[in-house]
Amino acid sequence: METCKSSRREREKLRQRQDVLDVALQLFSDKGYPNVSMHEIAKEAEFAIGTLYKFFRNKEDLYKALIMQLSDRFYGAITEVIESDAPEIEKLRTYVRVKGELFRNNLAAIRLYFEETRGARFRVLAGTEREIRKRHQSVLLSLAAIFERGMNRKRFRRIVDPFHLALALDSMANAFLFHWIEDPQGNPYPENPDIILNILFKGLIGP
Amino acid sequence: METCKSSRREREKLRQRQDVLDVALQLFSDKGYPNVSMHEIAKEAEFAIGTLYKFFRNKEDLYKALIMQLSDRFYGAITEVIESDAPEIEKLRTYVRVKGELFRNNLAAIRLYFEETRGARFRVLAGTEREIRKRHQSVLLSLAAIFERGMNRKRFRRIVDPFHLALALDSMANAFLFHWIEDPQGNPYPENPDIILNILFKGLIGP
Amino acid sequence: METCKSSRREREKLRQRQDVLDVALQLFSDKGYPNVSMHEIAKEAEFAIGTLYKFFRNKEDLYKALIMQLSDRFYGAITEVIESDAPEIEKLRTYVRVKGELFRNNLAAIRLYFEETRGARFRVLAGTEREIRKRHQSVLLSLAAIFERGMNRKRFRRIVDPFHLALALDSMANAFLFHWIEDPQGNPYPENPDIILNILFKGLIGP
Amino acid sequence: METCKSSRREREKLRQRQDVLDVALQLFSDKGYPNVSMHEIAKEAEFAIGTLYKFFRNKEDLYKALIMQLSDRFYGAITEVIESDAPEIEKLRTYVRVKGELFRNNLAAIRLYFEETRGARFRVLAGTEREIRKRHQSVLLSLAAIFERGMNRKRFRRIVDPFHLALALDSMANAFLFHWIEDPQGNPYPENPDIILNILFKGLIGP
DNA sequence: CATGAATGAGTCTTCATTCAT
DNA sequence: GATGAATGAAGACTCATTCAT
Known part of the structure; x- marks a missing residue:
């Protein structure tokens, strides 16, 4: 049960991380790396800005x-x-x-x-x-x-x-x-x- | 005389503009467009920052x-x-x-x-x-x-x-x-x- | 029995609270109040961050x-x-x-x-x-x-x-x-x- | 004349720098270093935030x-x-x-x-x-x-x-x-x- | 009841651009 | 006309705190 729970968490987290990457891909591709702010990515991916920094150091x-x-x-x-x-x-x-x-x-x-x-x-x-x-x-x-x-x-x-x-x-x-x-x-x-x-x-x- | 003078001015100005472009080329190529500041270009080209904005709108x-x-x-x-x-x-x-x-x-x-x-x-x-x-x-x-x-x-x-x-x-x-x-x-x-x-x-x- | 149990609980809770204080003392003293985060205290004291907020309002x-x-x-x-x-x-x-x-x-x-x-x-x-x-x-x-x-x-x-x-x-x-x-x-x-x-x-x- | 001008500039700049230091002293003393933001100092000293960074690197x-x-x-x-x-x-x-x-x-x-x-x-x-x-x-x-x-x-x-x-x-x-x-x-x-x-x-x- | 993922206000800092001299 | 001091919008990132599980 522990394993199951933690595994679900893990999967969930990976899925969310992937969501962020997907959004970032679209934005970076559309506007270029320097023209996309972390806030923009966060907003588009529907995460709080802080959450992004859980997935990626910077x-x-x-x-x-x-x-x-x-x-x-x-x-x-x-x-x-x-x-x-x-x-x-x-x-x-x-x-x-x-x-x-x-x-x-x-x-x-x-x-x-x-x-x-x-x-x-x-x-x-x-x-x-x-x-x-x-x-x-x-x-x-x-x-x-x-x-x-x-x-x-x-x-x-x-x-x-x-x-x-x-x-x-x-x-x-x-x-x-x-x-x-x-x-x-x-x-x-x-x-x-x-x-x-x-x-x-x-x-x-x-x- | 007027023409001559203004023409000399004109040529001078074009030469200076070209100096700026030459410096900018080197800097942009070395460091990338977003990593070069207008101040850096001005300094390297030995112009005042305001002068750059006489040559280029932005x-x-x-x-x-x-x-x-x-x-x-x-x-x-x-x-x-x-x-x-x-x-x-x-x-x-x-x-x-x-x-x-x-x-x-x-x-x-x-x-x-x-x-x-x-x-x-x-x-x-x-x-x-x-x-x-x-x-x-x-x-x-x-x-x-x-x-x-x-x-x-x-x-x-x-x-x-x-x-x-x-x-x-x-x-x-x-x-x-x-x-x-x-x-x-x-x-x-x-x-x-x-x-x-x-x-x-x-x-x-x-x- | 109730009293006994609750008393044990009470004692246990106080002991944990003290653990947090001990860790906090060391960290605050070493790094200064503003340079220590609640997460750091929680981690060092081996509590969940939420648990800290059970012991102390902020x-x-x-x-x-x-x-x-x-x-x-x-x-x-x-x-x-x-x-x-x-x-x-x-x-x-x-x-x-x-x-x-x-x-x-x-x-x-x-x-x-x-x-x-x-x-x-x-x-x-x-x-x-x-x-x-x-x-x-x-x-x-x-x-x-x-x-x-x-x-x-x-x-x-x-x-x-x-x-x-x-x-x-x-x-x-x-x-x-x-x-x-x-x-x-x-x-x-x-x-x-x-x-x-x-x-x-x-x-x-x-x- | 050049010297005079530059000297006046120099003095002016030093006076402004001192103004910032005076404001900072009062604020740091009143509220403590970490509780004073650069924006607050700038506002109190009546400078734009960027100007502070002309006087002090950070x-x-x-x-x-x-x-x-x-x-x-x-x-x-x-x-x-x-x-x-x-x-x-x-x-x-x-x-x-x-x-x-x-x-x-x-x-x-x-x-x-x-x-x-x-x-x-x-x-x-x-x-x-x-x-x-x-x-x-x-x-x-x-x-x-x-x-x-x-x-x-x-x-x-x-x-x-x-x-x-x-x-x-x-x-x-x-x-x-x-x-x-x-x-x-x-x-x-x-x-x-x-x-x-x-x-x-x-x-x-x-x- | 414990947990820790999620939140977002707030911080420092940079830099394109303007404008008084 | 040239200058460069001054401006302030905008961006990356942190961390105290909350709340659904």
Whole structure:
């Protein structure tokens, strides 16, 4: 009974913490980290300001927790794809498709996440930033390994450095997705991952 | 004489304004927009705080002016390349090379610029943002036109939508350059633009 | 049986209340009243925060109770000495000795007590302060009476107003003790009460 | 002219700073350091809150500056007396009289000062506290030297350790003055310094 | 009856902006 | 026209206290 009670409490607390994170995600994504006050988050999440500080030591902490949670989610989904034992081409196709789905289903999160990843959020993310870069690097290396294996198995022509291919694939996927966000009609990416892969797979010049 | 005097005044004033912008660029890039105070800019630029407000209506205004000036510089250089009448392949190669040079020679500006362009500095840039996106879109369209013409002239195989190729080229250039910033040894891009073009030009699969 | 049970409860409750006071004394003395939170006291005393508010209406109340308890203890010990029927000189000597022992054995309490008595802890002690001053005054009057009686019995020369002597003795004892706290080597007071009495008893000038 | 202007500015600023210190002294003395907000000081001194932070880096800084200023004033006046070349007895008499005048003319300051000196103001005064104790110790040593010299010159009987006499004199003066503050009628000290000296000078027992 | 999660008033502090000199 | 002292709104965070469980 004790356990049950404490467990319910625990679950309840986690749920509330998540509520705060959800609200914070939306606000940070809409208005930017410095333009959102703790009071605003508290009000929107329907908690007293003091309660926020039960969940997170300070504003920065809340932000870091949010970013790391998003990173966990994205990195987890991507890693799952990459580590499957599908054939190389299939893996790449799935990678692009899953990435597209992540974008479509987590728009606010994506905006915030890339603001953090690309545009240096200064002083806010010491520590977290390193971890995120490490994960991104690890994804790139995994992609490079896929290309490498594909080359070894004569599935791909060994034309370019595999790591460069990884970098190219990743950046193209991002760019197509950002473009799709701005102009969903003009860019059918998330529906059709092959658009991106075609660019990589078929050479432009001859034969 | 009046004109001459006022003109000298005018020039003087513009020079001072530019001094402020230069200082602001460095500070914003180093510490991030919200972490730089108007006092800090004034002190670093050796102006009285009040004088800053003669040049710019407020902090946001100064920021927008800075971003637009950077955009002018980059957009100008890129446009020049694109609108030359060199052969298509040469144009693309020059585009990639010039972009690389812009990165190498304007690191602070680039960091700030991309923080703004990608990681949306929210609410800060209403208005300016639209103009910048328009310019970016225009560059993409020009690139697409180059691909299109190249296809018409049978220089390129008509495999992918030209606009998608433009998007791909642009994003790959950015990604390689960012990667080069983080790890200058591991990525020879700005020295050798062909790395990027190769990915696009030679197909991976196929004879 | 009811009485017995309720009495046990009562005793238990008093013991717990005392536990809280003991913890509070240590914390207040170590860190100062405003730097100790009710949560800290509760945690240290191993009670729920709500339970504290069963014992004391609020933080100020707890503080007042603590100060009054210390006052009771000190005042009680001092009064006992003063009201004994020893000879005057012996009484004064015992007074000084007992005061020294109180200091030595209740350092934390003494620090807190004097912070309150001398350096007025403003607004915190309305009401309590009056009572404490009354007690202090009463001790001074008793000491004065001892001097007075000593004079009547020709044990002391009637040179100075007895109340002034009381004031002098009390303040000297305090000063020597505070000095001893700061520099236990340089001041042998608590070991040797006569140091203080000598100053009072033997004149510097003459006969 | 430049110099004149800047000097006037300088003087003006110092006067304003002093205004703030005066207001702060009164408020801190009346209500205690933690019970006075920066807003309250600002309002009372008729400055905007931001202006306070031009004069003092933070609340603690303002407090330290205040305490040190008081210390300077008191310590200066006392030192002047002690270092004069009057006869020993005269010096001691002047010391007691000047101390009395300081109390009478600086009641608020005295309350605050002793709150700081005696009742440990925790964490607020790191650094400043050491300096103040040093000064107090130096005064005691000077007084002890006066007693010592008086003994050498056979003005005083060598009955007690001179430093102990210094401690005694200082503490008695404080005690009489505090008593006078509480009950100005019952204690004529500041009018008649000899009351205190008599206790020290004429032995109670003897001749 | 004990508990401790939740509350929110109140604190210190920063900094964009103004305006008298 | 330049200056920089003065302003005060707004934000992060603490902690005494309450009350539903």
